Amino acid sequence: MKGMALIEGPWWSLELLPRLPQRMVEGILSLLGLPDGLVHFTGLLVAAGTVTGVFLGLFALLSLIERKVLARIQNRIGPNRAGWFGILQPVADGIKMLTKEDIVPAKAEWFLHLLAPVMIVLPSILALSVIPIGREWTPVSLELGLLLFFAVGALTELSVFIAGWASGSKFPMLGALRAIAQMVSYELPLILSALGVVMVTGSLSLPDIVRHQGDWHLGFIPAWNLFTPWGLVGGIVFFIAAIAEANRCPFDLPEGESEIVAGHMTEYSGFKYALFFIGEYLGLFAISSLGVTLFLGGWQAPLPWLGFIPSWCWFFGKLALVIFLFLWIRGTYPRVRIDQLMRFAWFCLIPIALLTLPAAALWHYTGRGWLGWLVSLPLFFVPWLILTMVFNKRLAGTRRTYRFAES
Amino acid sequence: MNPLDMLLTLSALLFTLGLIAVLTRRNAILVLIGIELMLNAANLNFIAFWRYGPPDTAGPMFVVFSIAIAAAEAAVGLAIILMAFRHTRSTDLDKLNSLHG
Amino acid sequence: MIPVLILSATILAAAAGAVWLARPVHAALLLALTLALNAVLYLVLGAHFVGLVQFMVYVGAVAVLIVFSLMITRTTDEVAEVAGRRGRFLLGLICALPVMAVLSAMRMGAGPVSIGPSPSGPSLKETGQTLFTSHAPAVLAVAVLLTAVMIGAALLAREDKPEPGKPE
Numbered sequence: 086m087k088g089m090a091l092i093e094g095p096w097w098s099l100e101l102l103p104r105l106p107q108r109m110v111e112g113i114l115s116l117l118g119l120p121d122g123l124v125h126f127t128g129l130l131v132a133a134g135t136v137t138g139v140f141l142g143l144f145a146l147l148s149l150i151e152r153k154v155l156a157r158i159q160n161r162i163g164p165n166r167a168g169w170f171g172i173l174q175p176v177a178d179g180i181k182m183l184t185k186e187d188i189v190p191a192k193a194e195w196f197l198h199l200l201a202p203v204m205i206v207l208p209s210i211l212a213l214s215v216i217p218i219g220r221e222w223t224p225v226s227l228e229l230g231l232l233l234f235f236a237v238g239a240l241t242e243l244s245v246f247i248a249g250w251a252s253g254s255k256f257p258m259l260g261a262l263r264a265i266a267q268m269v270s271y272e273l274p275l276i277l278s279a280l281g282v283v284m285v286t287g288s289l290s291l292p293d294i295v296r297h298q299g300d301w302h303l304g305f306i307p308a309w310n311l312f313t314p315w316g317l318v319g320g321i322v323f324f325i326a327a328i329a330e331a332n333r334c335p336f337d338l339p340e341g342e343s344e345i346v347a348g349h350m351t352e353y354s355g356f357k358y359a360l361f362f363i364g365e366y367l368g369l370f371a372i373s374s375l376g377v378t379l380f381l382g383g384w385q386a387p388l389p390w391l392g393f394i395p396s397w398c399w400f401f402g403k404l405a406l407v408i409f410l411f412l413w414i415r416g417t418y419p420r421v422r423i424d425q426l427m428r429f430a431w432f433c434l435i436p437i438a439l440l441t442l443p444a445a446a447l448w449h450y451t452g453r454g455w456l457g458w459l460v461s462l463p464l465f466f467v468p469w470l471i472l473t474m475v476f477n478k479r480l481a482g483t484r485r486t487y488r489f490a491e492s
Numbered sequence: 493m494n495p496l497d498m499l500l501t502l503s504a505l506l507f508t509l510g511l512i513a514v515l516t517r518r519n520a521i522l523v524l525i526g527i528e529l530m531l532n533a534a535n536l537n538f539i540a541f542w543r544y545g546p547p548d549t550a551g552p553m554f555v556v557f558s559i560a561i562a563a564a565e566a567a568v569g570l571a572i573i574l575m576a577f578r579h580t581r582s583t584d585l586d587k588l589n590s591l592h593g
Numbered sequence: 594m595i596p597v598l599i600l601s602a603t604i605l606a607a608a609a610g611a612v613w614l615a616r617p618v619h620a621a622l623l624l625a626l627t628l629a630l631n632a633v634l635y636l637v638l639g640a641h642f643v644g645l646v647q648f649m650v651y652v653g654a655v656a657v658l659i660v661f662s663l664m665i666t667r668t669t670d671e672v673a674e675v676a677g678r679r680g681r682f683l684l685g686l687i688c689a690l691p692v693m694a695v696l697s698a699m700r701m702g703a704g705p706v707s708i709g710p711s712p713s714g715p716s717l718k719e720t721g722q723t724l725f726t727s728h729a730p731a732v733l734a735v736a737v738l739l740t741a742v743m744i745g746a747a748l749l750a751r752e753d754k755p756e757p758g759k760p761e
Contacts, residue, residue, distance in 0.1 A: 197622075228717055232645040236632075239653020243625055246660050250618060262664055265657060272653075289717055494708055495594055497700070502601045504696040506608055506627075508689045513612040516678075516685035521663055522617055525624045528655060529608055532631055535647075543638045544708050549715050552643045553728060555635075559643075559650050560735050564742040566655045570662045571746040577666045 099395040103139075103222045107131045133214070136224050140213055144366045145175035151412050158416035178359075185355035190253055193352060197251035202353065202360035204244035208237035209367035216374040217292040219384050219397030230291040231283065234375055235276055238330070241368065242268045245339075248361070249349035260348025263423055264332060264339035270430040271329035271336075277438035278319035278326070281445040282310055282379045291375075295383030304389070309382035313453075314461040315445040320380035322438045324410070327372045329430070332365065333411055335418040336426060373407040374400075381407070433472065440465055499540035506533035520573045520583045524566060531562040596637050604630045615678065617663050625656035639714050 101108075111128040115121075149164065149171060156163030164171035189195050215230035217223040227233060242265050249261020283289055286297045300308035310316035329336040340348040350361045377383060381403045384396035421429070444464045448457035506529055513526025535555045542551025577583050604627055611623040628651040635644035715723065724732055 229641055229645055232642070232649070236645045236648040236653065239649050239657075240629075242653060242657050243660075246657065247622065250660075250664070258664065262661065265661060269654070269657065287718075494706075495597060496706055496708060498597065498601065500700055502604065504693060504700075505605055507696070508693045509605075509608045509612045511689045511692055512682065512685040515688055516681040517612075519617055521659060521666065522620055525611055525620060525659065528624065528651075528659075529611065529627065532628060532651070536631065536634070539635055539638055539640050539643065542640065542712065545706065547710070547712055549712075549719075549723070552640045552715065552720070553723065555640070555643045556646055556724075557731060557735055559646055560739065563650050563655050564739055566658060567746045568742050568749075570658055571749040574662060574665065574750050582668060583666045 100219065100397075101221055102395065103135065103219060103397055104132075106135050132224055136213060136218075137210055140210075140367060140370055141363070143370065144363055145179070147366055147369075147408065148178065148362070149174045151415075154409070154412045155416045158413070182356055182359035187355040187357065188352075190352050192253035194251045194253065197247050198352075199357070201244055201248035201251055202357045202364065204247065205241060205364035206360055206367065208240040208244070209364055209371050211237045212371040213367065213374065215291055216371070216378055217295050217383055218374075218400050219395065222397055223292050226292050227290065229289050231279060231289045231294075231375075234291075234371070235272075235279075238272065241364075245349050248353075252349070252352035254352060256347075256351045257349045260339045260351070264349055266423075267329055267332070267336065267339060267426060267430075270427055271326045271434070274322050274430065274434035274438040275326040275330060277435065278323040278441055279375075279379055281315050281319045281441040284442065285310070285313075285315075285445050285449060291378050291383075295378055295385065298382040299385050301389050307382055307385060307387050309380065309385070311380045311382075313445075314448055314458050314465070315441040316380055318437060318444070318465050319441040320376070322434055322441070323376055323380065324407075326430075326434060326438075327376055328411065328414065329426070331369045331372055331411075333369070334415040335421050338420060338423055338426065341420055369408070369411065370404070373404055373411070377403045377407055432476075436468060436472065437465070440468060494544070496540060496544035499536065499544070503533040503536040503540065506530075506536065518585055520576070520585050520588070521570070523585065524569050524573070527569070528562065528566060531558065535559065597634065600630060600634045600637065604634065613682070618660065621656065621660045621663055624659065625652055628652050628656060639711065641714065642717065642720055 107128045110131045111124050114124045114127055152174070153163040153171065164174040167173040167177040189198055212234050214224040215227055215233055217226075245264045245268070246261050249257040249259075249264070252258070282294060286294045288294065288297075298307070298309050302308060306312060311320045332339055334341075340350060350358060353361060377400065383403075384400040386392050386394065386396070386399050444461035447464065448461045451457045451460050510526040510529030510533060513529060514523050517523050517526065535558050538551045538555050538558070542548060573583060576588055580587055582588075607623050607627040607630060611620045611627055614620045614623065629648065632644045632647040632652065635641075635647055
């Protein structure tokens with residue numbers, strides 16, 4: 086496969102640790118005298134397996150950490166029965182999911198009902214393959230990596246619909262329609278905020294975007310895209326749109342338990358439900374990884390003298406930070422209504438995301454320095470002010486007034 | 493049969509299938525499916541000639557524009573079908589045969 | 594050659610299913626499959642940008658739009674689609690065969706064609722530069738078209754409700 090990152094340096098260096106399984110297998114197989122093509126192919130399989138295995142392990146860890154973090158936010162403890170501090174809870178969950186009866190409703194189309202969970206996990210794994218996880222570890226380094234990411238995101242929408250429709254009952258169908266409307270609406274701010282990054286970097290290739298952010302201003306401020314005017318706004322827009330794309334609270338109307346049972350996943354039980362879970366969390370990883378790559382500098386260290394820590398450590402650290410933000414927001418905000426959701430996307434996020442493009446251009450052509458900040462910030466501030474005034478006036482009539490009982 | 497002929501046959505067959513869908517289907521949205529198949533067949537033709545024909549870079553360019561326009565036309569077509577559905581509560585094309593409401 | 598052959602066969606099968614099946618949602622899903630396989634075919638033939646754009650736009654937007662509107666316009670009347678199908682399809686086939694004949698005659702009348710060398714394909718930078726310098730009027734025209742379509746579709750599909758007054 087063309088484009089795999091070159092492997093340099095001694096095999097025991099920490100930087101090349103992720104490559105170790107692949108190199109070991111390739112070494113053993115070529116020692117056994119197998120043909121070159123087969124060795125290469127098996128090496129690629131091992132590389133893909135490594136990435137999938139790492140992220141599935143992270144998924145198991147996240148399912149526990151999420152419950153613990155949410156519990157702490159809600160002033161309780163969370164799972165602590167299965168093993169020390171609940172560390173075996175994912176194992177217990179896995180055993181439970183695997184041993185549950187697999188119920189397929191009578192009115193459901195069994196083939197599509199079976200296909201949908203698989204089709205939801207597949208795009209997330211595909212999307213994870215183009216993310217540069219370390220300096221020497223981009224599973225598939227494509228010239229059009231970002232485009233592949235968004236293309237497989239489009240596949241997720243169709244899978245959600247198939248899941249909802251194939252279940253043959255009303256709640257899943259309604260949940261699927263809402264989920265698709267939400268995903269389609271929030272895909273626009275997602276892509277538009279990523280376009281600013283592409284414009285400034287001049288490439289759709291994700292490793293290039295990360296390498297472009299490898300500088301340090303004034304010796305200690307990293308040149309990450311988040312620390313530019315358009316990147317700050319674009320990063321926030323990307324983050325909000327990512328919450329909506331991943332169907333997380335406060336945008337988890339399609340799967341809110343108090344609203345429509347479990348939305349498109351209602352009629353699923355046992356391992357198929359676990360697959361939906363896996364797909365959702367892997368999608369969360371994929372989109373957070375993309376956010377880290379585009380705006381937080383990927384595997385770049387924040388200070389030049391911290392470069393001795395392996396690059397993939399920095400990547401996973403930043404990923405952990407973003408995921409913690411997701412969990413934090415989940416535990417803090419209530420769910421929004423479907424019409425509020427759509428309004429927010431179309432009337433607020435898309436105009437702001439569109440504004441990142443001229444702001445990035447202005448920032449670039451005024452020298453990318455403090456003058457750039459001075460010129461592009463009003464470009465955001467003025468429309469934001471206008472939008473806020475317009476919305477405040479519109480919503481003034483519907484603002485709630487509280488009347489407290491006189492005691 | 494060289495690869496170019498094979499792809500051209502494929503695109504001609506896709507076009508014919510799309511045409512059959514447009515001619516025979518009674519649900520308006522299924523007619524739109526046929527139209528999309530026909531547009532797709534034309535795009536395939538462009539890419540086939542770009543890949544196997546004389547050197548030229550215009551093939552993918554044209555297909556990008558064609559995809560954009562096809563998406564736009566699908567959107568407008570579906571909006572019109574939705575309006576007609578609201579009016580007559582049916583997507584059956586045989587019922588949409590008079591301008592009188 | 595072999596991957597192209599297998600892909601072509603599956604594309605034809607999926608398209609035939611999209612045209613033949615009576616249940617609208619099945620036909621729409623088979624259309625999504627046809628479009629996805631077409632995107633894979635473009636990727637195999639070396640048009641990477643076009644293949645990914647086809648995936649993103651056709652499968653991710655057009656197919657989703659079609660299934661969405663199928664759900665909105667669902668009625669209990671699916672008998673209409675089934676009644677008299679064989680006759681209609683036969684007539685449709687008879688009407689479509691001359692088109693196939695014309696296309697074949699055009700191809701056969703053009704004589705043998707020399708297979709050119711496999712094009713290296715425009716790199717992304719060249720694509721971008723061509724799009725925005727020599728094809729710029731076309732891009733602007735498509736932009737105007739898409740804006741008009743967006744506004745038009747939103748206006749068309751809007752429900753005619755009276756303006757909501759201030760709630761009490």
